[in-house]
Amino acid sequence: MNKKAPKKSxxxxxxxxxxxxxxxxxxxxAPGSYDPNRPVSxxxxxxxxxxxxxxxxxxxxxxxxxGHDHQxxxxxxxxAEYLQKMTAKLHSKKAKPSRAMPAxxxxxxxx
Numbered sequence: 602m603n604k605k606a607p608k609k610s611x612x613x614x615x616x617x618x619x620x621x622x623x624x625x626x627x628x629x630x631a632p633g634s635y636d637p638n639r640p641v642s643x644x645x646x647x648x649x650x651x652x653x654x655x656x657x658x659x660x661x662x663x664x665x666x667x668g669h670d671h672q673x674x675x676x677x678x679x680x681a682e683y684l685q686k687m688t689a690k691l692h693s694k695k696a697k698p699s700r701a702m703p704a705x706x707x708x709x710x711x712x
Contacts, residue, residue: 637678654687
């Protein structure tokens, strides 16, 4: 008989997370790295994060959406406000996506 090894959980165990070897030190941002008046278009990482949250927001029930005017997000300060609001809503225990989104992959497979 060919026995299979038990499947390992993909979730990290709490004791593994609390291991000092697994703690990552995050340095303070450099002075001037955040400018609330800088156009968000000059920060592509932040711009993509905003767009990702906007797409995610469309999957939420209306009662959990931010109500934020997406056209008004033009500065890093506007983006920070929106991302903070959405993060708080997503970390709420009540927020659940209204439907499952299929996973997409940018990799092509040869079939």
